[in-house]
Amino acid sequence: MRTRIEGVEVDTRHWIAGRRVDSAARFQSISPIDEAVIADMAAGSAIEIEQAIEAASSAFKRWKRTAREERARLLHRIADIIESRIEALAQVETRDNGSLLRSHRRRVMPRVAMNFRFFADWLLQLDHPDFDVRGHRNHVSWDPSGVAAIITPWNAPLMLGTWRIAPALAAGCTVVYKPPEWAPLTASLLADIAAEAGLPDGVFNVVQGIGREAGAALARHPGIRRLSFTGSVATARQIAAVAGANLVPLSFELGGKSPFVVFADCDLELAVNTAIGQYDNAGQVCLAGTRLLVEESIRDQFLEAFLAKATAIRQGDPRDEATDIGPQISRPHFERVDGFVQRAIASGLKPVLGGAPNRDLGGLYYRPTLFLDPPAGSEILRDEVFGPVLCLQGFRSEEEAIALANDTEYGLAAVIMTGDHERAKRFTSQVSAGLVWNNCFFVRDLRQAFGGNGKSGIGREGGTWSFDFYCDVKNSVYAPVGWRKDG
Structure with missing residues (x-):
């Protein structure tokens, strides 16, 4: 007992x-x-x-x-x-x-x-x-x-x-x-x-x-x-x-399928570091911005810096102070996450990061994963994976970014990275989300209203x-x- x-x-x-x-x-x-x-x-x-x-x-x-x-x-x-x-x-x-x-x-x-x-x-x-x-x-x-x-x-x-x-x-x-x-x-x-x-x-x-x-x-x-x-x-x-x-x-x-929007005028180092934070808790965070939307003019630069940071993530026993992310919660959930990834690969997508369990650790440890340019309406873009799996899409205009951000049945949160305060206000007013972070993430106070739109x-x-x-x-x-x- x-x-x-x-x-x-x-x-x-x-x-x-x-x-x-x-x-x-x-x-x-x-x-x-x-x-x-x-x-x-x-x-x-x-x-x-x-x-x-x-x-x-x-x-x-x-x-x-x-x-x-x-x-x-x-x-x-x-x-x-x-x-x-x-x-x-x-x-x-x-x-x-x-x-x-x-x-x-x-x-x-x-x-x-x-x-x-x-x-x-x-x-x-x-x-x-x-x-x-x-x-x-x-x-x-x-x-x-x-x-x-x-x-x-x-x-x-x-x-x-x-x-x-x-x-x-x-x-x-x-x-x-x-x-x-x-x-x-x-x-x-x-x-x-x-x-x-x-x-x-x-x-x-x-x-x-x-x-x-x-x-x-x-x-x-x-x-x-x-x-x-x-x-x-x-x-x-x-x-x-x-x-x-x-x-x-x-x-x-x-839960959610939140957009993480990166404009060319952002502080790039801040944007990359904040994006890496979306792998927190092995991706088992409802608020995570799992859809990275990056302006085309800085896409390659962002991706290079992101991959450099992501490959340095330390995965392992969560009791170790040096560990950055731990395991998935259970065998059924681990298999669910892997199912999303393997179906995406079978559809023709190639992960530029991860894409498989961490064979070095075994057990329930899944490698941080990133897919580029999934087609609109694809499962990996549409459904909540709730694991360390992100997708990256490019955009060329503010209007296109808004359309991509709102192309989801969810509406829990959104992250916007920009150096333009007026753009941040415009974007915030148009994105469908219960909580919008501008140049930050996971800043939460109990005085705030918290909840989501849609699903x-x-x-x-x-x-x-x-x-x-x-x-x-x-x-x-x-x-x-x-x-x-x-x-």
């Missing part, structure tokens, strides 16, 4: 109503570093989901009435404990999902703590000024909606999970969290942390399991009042179909937008007459 991961003890059972709950069924957590089985996890079903929602519904009656200040205090206490355990959390998550240990230590786990601090503080300043309509005073308030179901992916499980869990708890919702089956371990540690911080029993619940079983049971349950999901379009369609029967409001982040998702989260989602926003109108003088 407990296992040790990199010297850290992790409970493999669910967390429901303030206690550990086991299941008869089990599933294995397999480390992508070496494909070793590292944990035998309790596999939840509709039974455990029912228990968790019952616990969350019962706890909601008290939690929704808990003062803002007390909810904020508890979230800050959770952040305190996370900060005291960054090394343990980083070690466990690296072993579990194969992302870089150095990134977990320096960036990801500190952001996990920040998720709780930010939404605790935002809760205390959440307000809308009263306003008058023909002498009638209007007051806006945010009422907790109820039980929030949260389902997140494996590429940054604790960070992406707490990005939704923290605002839901701050808003006064209770939570049932289904962590990713390919990287479930830090969710169990978060349950321990929440309990140590003093979060009341039933306010936060974790049910592990396979998506088609535990996730499906959670999505269709009539007891949930909000559902936040991050993952694939195909899974989102299934969730929307069953949650829609209960008219449950949804927040979806579904990249539904809704926005961050700052007040998160509270708008997890709450029922109410407007109360007070007449100027009819009140007792002592009332």
Whole structure:
């Protein structure tokens, strides 16, 4: 029922109503570093989901009435404990999902703590000024909606999970969290942390399991009042179909096929270095600009500099500080990425970089790959690979660049590299994306609205937008007459 991961003890059972709950069924957590089985996890079903929602519904009656200040205090206490355990959390998550240990230590786990601090503080300043309509005073308030179901992916499980869990708890919702089956371990540690911080029993619940079983049971349950999901379009369609029967409001982040646009007037060194960053986390980043669009007049120069940098990328064990990118998350995902690449090659495309597994390392390590000039509408341009695979296309005018950038069913993000501020503003206003970076990448603040257009998702989260989602926003109108003088 407990296992040790990199010297850290992790409970493999669910967390429901303030206690550990086991299941008869089990599933294995397999480390992508070496494909070793590292944990035998309790596999939840509709039974455990029912228990968790019952616990969350019962706890909601008290939690929704808990003062803002007390909810904020508890979230800050959770952040305190996370900060005291960054090394343990980083070690466990690296072993579990194969992302870089150095990134977990320096960036990801500190952001996990920040998720709780930010939404605790935002809760205390959440307000809308009263306003008058023909002498009638209007007051806006945010009422907790109820039980929030949260389902997140494996590429940054604790960070992406707490990005939704923290605002839901701050808003006064209770939570049932289904962590990713390919990287479930830090969710169990978060349950321990929440309990140590003093979060009341039933306010936060974790049910592990396979998506088609535990996730499906959670999505269709009539007891949930909000559902936040991050993952694939195909899974989102299934969730929307069953949650829609209960008219449950949804927040979806579904990945992307983002353009990375390089104009001739850019800082070329900055553009190349930023483009190399699109291989981060072995390409398993929804925001990555995987379609490099480069102005023809600098295309050869850009490509030469890019290939020089890309061939120097150090791939290997993510626990090594010298490693730049690690493995793919699992054998099925590794084969999916390779399938995209091999079909592109079979269609006549020749990779100028990579194009195959890293035979030197074996296992789940895939070489950073770059294709030149895939034909319009080809699979490698159209579909999200979610691996270290980029494509490069040329353009001759700003108008052509916009057309290429918007030639996708996705619309999560875009990157623009240019020295012309007016061009940047023009391009930003025309590109279809929820987030646009100009001469930068991955600059994200929790005050920002985050979400995508088209197949990249539904809704926005961050700052007040998160509270708008997890709450029922109410407007109360007070007449100027009819009140007792002592009332």
